[in-house]
Amino acid sequence: MIYNHLSLPQILNNPSRVMEMQEPGEGKCPEKPDKMKVKNLAEVLDARIVCGDHLADHAIEVAFASDLMSDVLTLKNDNVLLITGLANVQTIRTAEMSDISCIIFARNKKASPEMIGLARENDMVLLECRYSVFKTCGLLYQAGVQPIF
C-alpha cells in the first residue's frame, strides 16, 4: 500500500498512523509507488520544464543532489536525476558526461539560453524550481524518488 498522502511531518510525528493505514496481511513492507515521471516531478515541485518537454513521460528512479560537479562525476548509476543550485554551462556538460538526462535547478536558479541550447543538443530535460535544495529533496523523497546511497 502507498501512504504518500501523509505528509512527512505527519509520519514523523505519528508513525503509528502509517501502520494503521496498512491492511491486514500487508506486513511491514509497503508497496513501492509507481516510478515518478518528469511531469510528476514538475507537479510535486511546482516546477517549470524549460526544455525537453518531449521527455515528460521519462521515468525517474534515483536522485542525487549536489552543487559540486566533481561529486556528480563519481556516480556510476544510470538514469539519475540531478538536483542542484549550480546553474552554469558546466552543470550541463557534467550531466552530459555522466549520462544524466534530467536536471532540476533549485533555489530559483535559471538556465541560461546557452545552457538550454546545450541541453537540447544532448536531449536533456531541465526544470526550474523555486524551492531550496533541501525542500526539493524532501518533497521528492516523500513522493518515492530513491537516493543513490
Add this chain to the structure above:
Amino acid sequence: MVCYTRPVSNLFSDKKVMSEKVGVEYNVDGGNFTRAGYASSEIKKILKKLNVDMGIIKRTVVATYEGEVNIVAHAYSGTIYADIDTERVRIVLRDEGPGIPDIEQAMEEGFSTASSQVREMGFGAGMGLPNMKKNADVMNISSEVGKGTTVEIILYFKQIASS
C-alpha cells in the same frame, strides 16, 4: 613518469563494432570555462558512432572531461588527442602550464590548488586526477614544473585473455 594500472577484471564488454583506427585532436584554451567539455563531448560522439559499450564510453568521457577541466583550470593551453582502435581507446591530455611539483600529492583525494573561480564552477575539490585514475585502466602522468603536464589514459574494450 608515474603509471597507474587498475585490475583488469570486471572491466570490459565484448560489444564493439570497429574496423579501423580513429585519431582526433582538439585544442583546449586555459581559463575558458565556456568551452570546457567540448573536446570530451566530441570524443563521446565518436565513441557512440563506433558502437563502443556505453559503460566504457561513460568512463572514458568522465576521465577525459576531468582532464579537460584540469587544463582549463590550471594551464595556459593544451591539446587532447584521442586514438581509438579495435582494442582500446587512448587519450593523451597535454598542456603548457605550471606543471605539478608533486604528482603523488596531486593524486591524493582532496588535494587541490584550484582558484576560487574554478570552485565556483563546481570543481576544484581535489577529485579530478583520482577520478581519472578510477575510470581508466591505465593512467600515466608526467610533469615538468614551469613547462606543463601530460596525462595519458587507456581504456580497453575487451578483457585481456588471462594467462
